[in-house]
Amino acid sequence: MSSSKIALITGITGQDGYYLSKLLLEKNYIVHGTVRRSSNINTDRIDPLIAEYSPKGMLILHYSDLLDSSSLSSLVNLIQPDEVYNLAAQSHVNVSFKNPIFTTQVGTLGALSLMEAIRYSEKRIKFYQASSSEMFGGKERIMLDENSPLIPKSPYAASKIFAHHMSQIYRDSYDLFFTNGILFNHESPYRGETFVTRKITKAIGRIQHGIQSKLTLGNLDASRDWGFAGDYVEGMYLMMQHETPEDWVLATGETHTVKEFLEIAFNSVNLNWEDYVESSEKYFRPNEVDYLLGDSSKARKKLNWEPKISFQELVKLMVDHDMKEAEREKVLIDNNLIKPTWENPI
Ligand code: NAP
Ligand code: GDD
Numbered sequence: 001m002s003s004s005k006i007a008l009i010t011g012i013t014g015q016d017g018y019y020l021s022k023l024l025l026e027k028n029y030i031v032h033g034t035v036r037r038s039s040n041i042n043t044d045r046i047d048p049l050i051a052e053y054s055p056k057g058m059l060i061l062h063y064s065d066l067l068d069s070s071s072l073s074s075l076v077n078l079i080q081p082d083e084v085y086n087l088a089a090q091s092h093v094n095v096s097f098k099n100p101i102f103t104t105q106v107g108t109l110g111a112l113s114l115m116e117a118i119r120y121s122e123k124r125i126k127f128y129q130a131s132s133s134e135m136f137g138g139k140e141r142i143m144l145d146e147n148s149p150l151i152p153k154s155p156y157a158a159s160k161i162f163a164h165h166m167s168q169i170y171r172d173s174y175d176l177f178f179t180n181g182i183l184f185n186h187e188s189p190y191r192g193e194t195f196v197t198r199k200i201t202k203a204i205g206r207i208q209h210g211i212q213s214k215l216t217l218g219n220l221d222a223s224r225d226w227g228f229a230g231d232y233v234e235g236m237y238l239m240m241q242h243e244t245p246e247d248w249v250l251a252t253g254e255t256h257t258v259k260e261f262l263e264i265a266f267n268s269v270n271l272n273w274e275d276y277v278e279s280s281e282k283y284f285r286p287n288e289v290d291y292l293l294g295d296s297s298k299a300r301k302k303l304n305w306e307p308k309i310s311f312q313e314l315v316k317l318m319v320d321h322d323m324k325e326a327e328r329e330k331v332l333i334d335n336n337l338i339k340p341t342w343e344n345p346i
Pocket of ligand 1 (some may be wrong): 009010012014017034035042090091110183187
């Protein structure tokens with residue numbers, strides 16, 4: 001009988017943390033995840049996985065923070081993982097302008113502390129760094145691949161570039177299996193509610209159920225290469241099984257504007273987005289990444305990876321989910337169990 005592989009996932013409570021831990025658990029991994037202490041328990045996304053896999057000893061959570069380097073090194077020593085996936089980050093680009101120091105500390109020294117813990121481990125541990133298409137800056141309307149120049153436009157992007165380069169430096173200097181996934185935007189019903197896609201689909205559900213009457217967004221002309229998060233975590237896994245550690249772009253090869261997302265999403269419930277959406281300076285960023293379009297030929301060819309869910313399917317998946325969520329919210333509001341809130345601060 002072959003023994004289970006052991007994975008450590010930082011940022012397990014986030015969108016990708018949910019999909020990646022589910023994937024690895026289904027592959028019979030023992031999954032350890034780091035959770036930050038917060039005043040309320042914040043494991044909502046992975047609660048169903050905890051219920052199913054924790055009693056079997058397959059999913060184990062630990063309090064940790066990328067800013068607490070001692071907790072990272074003691075965890076790596078304790079767990080002796082085969083694979084470490086560093087998904088933890090302050091991942092909201094606009095928030096990174098408002099909290100640049102925190103974003104940078106987590107994205108640079110936090111990531112580096114984890115790399116150091118792995119470097120000093122006696123075990124040969126594979127490391128995945130969650131790099132981002134945001135690093136490209138997206139000024140020109142071109143397809144971006146692993147060799148495209150990195151031109152950061154936000155504290156978030158700059159911090160991701162630091163970790164990306166350090167991962168390459170550790171790979172080359174110490175012969176470590178450090179791999180970088182340069183992922184373009186990927187979304188799902190588990191996407192954080194302040195990212196534009198989820199903000200839109202949540203609003204549609206609430207508008208349809210009479211909880212919300214309008215939706216205020218920022219720049220509607222920005223264009224993104226949007227895929228489905230479930231497809232992208234498969235790519236992360238494949239990168240870690242590849243014989244050599246490399247840099248890999250994951251993208252759909254299609255780009256759509258925020259307006260196009262709005263049109264398809266509102267049309268799917270027979271509404272006209274222009275009747276509900278307004279644009280406010282409040283949600284514009286000090287510097288905008290206008291256009292992102294990825295070329296993932298390398299991953300398609302060498303990892304046999306490809307996205308399975310189309311843009312139209314993704315939008316529908318999210319709208320359907322949020323229609324049901326709004327239905328449940330409406331029942332709670334009608335029974336005075338919660339108060340409606342919908343004006344997002346970011
Ligand atoms: P997410 O939903 O925002 O999740 C981020 C995770 O990081 C959460 O679990 C969060 O914990 C955790 N975290 C934040 N600060 C931390 C700290 N100081 N110490 C430890 N954990 C911390 O992000 P995601 O969409 O899943 O993305 C996963 C990773 O991929 C991120 O690094 C992101 O930057 C990168 N990425 C994402 C995309 C995308 O389109 N989704 C594309 C490219 C790259 P809490 O739950 O406690 O906040
Ligand atoms: N969040 C948000 N809220 N974005 C808006 C809004 C709004 O009200 N209105 C327009 N946008 C525009 C943003 O200006 C941006 O151009 C685009 O919608 C997408 O914004 P987000 O959904 O916040 O994602 P992002 O592209 O900035 O960053 C995401 O993708 C990166 C990969 O390219 C995040 O997941 C990052 O962590 C990730 O690295």
